[in-house]
Amino acid sequence: MKSQAKVVIVGGGIMGVSLLYHLTKEGWTDIVLVEKGELTSGSTWHAAGQCPHMIGSYNLAKVHLHSTNLYKQLEKETGQATGFHDCGSLRLAYKKEDIDTALYFELVACMDSIHEKLITEALSLATLGNFTEYLFDLIFEYRFIFLDFVHLMKSNKKVATHYKELLKFRKLQFIQIIEMLKMQGVFREEALPDEYEKLYGRIQVYSDFYLSSVEIIEGGVTEIHKTHYKTNIQYAIYPYLTEKGRTEFANM
Ligand SMILES: Cc1cc2nc3c(=O)[nH]c(=O)nc-3n(C[C@H](O)[C@H](O)[C@H](O)COP(=O)(O)OP(=O)(O)OC[C@H]3O[C@@H](n4cnc5c(N)ncnc54)[C@H](O)[C@@H]3O)c2cc1C
Secondary structure (H helix, E strand, C coil): CCCCCCEEEECCCHHHHHHHHHHHHCCCCCEEEECCCCCCCCHHHHCCCCCCCCCCCHHHHHHHHHHHHHHHHHHHHHCCCCCCCCCCCCCCCCCHHHHHHHHHHHHHHHHHHHHHHHHHCCCCHHHHHHHHHHHHHHHHHCHHHHCCHHHHHHHCHHHHHHHHHHHHHHHHHHHHHHHHHHHCCCECCCCCCCHHHHHHHHHHHHHHHHHHHHHHHHCCCCCHHHHHHHHHHHHHHHHHECHHHHHHHHCC
16 A cells, blocks of 8 residues: 555545545546445435436526536446436425525525626626526516515515625625726726715615515516616616726627
8 A cells, every 4th residue: 555645535435435536537546545444434424426416596496407517417428327316306395485495595596696707707798688688587587576575575584684695795796897897997986985886776675576566666576677677787887887888788
């Protein structure tokens, strides 16, 4: 047995073995895994495939998706059967609160995926415009949440706590997007202190409560309100654009 290596992994449970597998995939070679018993004889032995389908956040969902895809290809890659069955799972909700919670987190996960796409793909004023549209499509699709937003937040502590934290994170994401577009010369510098934070605050309140307002004033929401929403957001953003930004805006 080797007496030294660049990386020594202690424990051959799912964590250790997975680490070894992924490091090797990334080109690492000088690695030793030490297991005191048999591989996967610890708590991993008890776990049903380590592939739960319960999704608490978009990032965790990506880890789950990676695991599921990995198990599917392992047999082809190694020639060893893993016994994996991609059977999915059912999640039972016993109370309305559980359904609300599950649907709220589903919505957050969908929104996270749109945010991530926006930041990782080539960001521009046009993609920001598409982003606004996709985002409102989701708000519209999950309108049962927004039309009852205050009640949901007052009656569901888990959702309310998460939402308050989420707003802080969304503000950071918004400022990050604006900074990137400022670097492209599309958005102007701030003329007043914290101008963009305050812009975020207005857009957030508008987005979360727009449908409630329409419901109260017009007695119902329809597809046309998607267009109204998008136009109103575009108008809100326009004063912050530079000359270059306004030219891009005109070509959108
Ligand atoms: C009954 C039960 C059911 C579960 N069901 C699920 C499930 O359905 N889905 C799910 O996702 N999770 C499930 N879990 C949780 C999951 O099994 C664990 O979170 C996971 O297996 C932990 O993996 P690990 O690699 O960190 O630890 P382990 O699998 O415990 O691996 C640690 C390894 O390190 C070795 N070791 C320890 N000390 C040393 C040392 N000093 N030198 C060398 N080797 C050492 C041990 O022998 C062991 O093999 C379940 C857990 C239990 C107990």
